[in-house]
Amino acid sequence: MSFDLDQFLPYRLSVAAAQVSRRFAALYGAEAGLTVPEWRVLAHLHKSEPVSVRDITVRVNLEKSIVSRAASRLEQEGLVRKSGHESDRRLIALALTRKGRDLMRRLGPIAQDFQTQLTAELGPDAEGLQRALTRLIARDTPPK
């Protein structure tokens, strides 16, 4: 009996994740053309700022070079402001600009609605999915 890719969990997870990401990107694409890293940085800043690049890499599971470049792009678009940390001059303090906050005020509800819709689609399996994801993420070795 031969191995069946269609039943293989890593494959299924990857396809599902890509699929869900595409759907979500289509939703916020109307409001702003963001990459996934850019979205994650904004979302994290929205709930806690100011914060360093390093903090973000740890909290949103992105490599530091990716966060660095995403932050630069966001700064260039006027969504994020970079300033020096007071006591530790190695650190950079990232914060949302007024424009960035406005954008997140529109994107937040979109994300919430999408989450609600997904949960509805999944019905009774939504909880099991969340628990399973928690377990998988828990043993995280973050990307460098």
Added chain:
Amino acid sequence: MSFDLDQFLPYRLSVAAAQVSRRFAALYGAEAGLTVPEWRVLAHLHKSEPVSVRDITVRVNLEKSIVSRAASRLEQEGLVRKSGHESDRRLIALALTRKGRDLMRRLGPIAQDFQTQLTAELGPDAEGLQRALTRLIARDTPPK
């Protein structure tokens, strides 16, 4: 109340998928240095061959250019053979070589074992996860 990325399903799915992929790559990395597309192509060929590039793009959720390049690399490494389709000369028939079949004979059990281990880790939530993934994948708009 502010949006929380840590509870956002697209984010959680993406992190979990990346995490599981890394773990699996570490396992088969000892046997062969394959990229994800290469692994998927081999896995699909293992269960049905010969098959065209187009077939693979549809069945393993990869864009055709990615499959094309993966197939070329695999051919160069002697794992896959390309030959012309008999009646339709636009098509290419991909098949495993002896070496490719041998590799998959080693990789198949590794994948199975990993699946078993994951299922064990997830315990009672494994089923809910699989059902949820099935639902998410079902409404698939494949990548091009």
Added chain:
DNA sequence: ACATATTCGTTGCATAAGCAACGATTGTCA
């Protein structure tokens, strides 16, 4: 205090992904 190690953010470089365009072939339909 001083040499050394470590951390932070950026950048360079090699590889991968995503999309459009292309030549070659086959399908469609008037």
Added chain:
DNA sequence: TGACAATCGTTGCTTATGCAACGAATATGT
């Protein structure tokens, strides 16, 4: 049959990713 459209696989090009290396700043240990 013959023009036109559609499909297949490859390739070019732009952008994204992942890793290593770097300069600057701070921590550490003797």
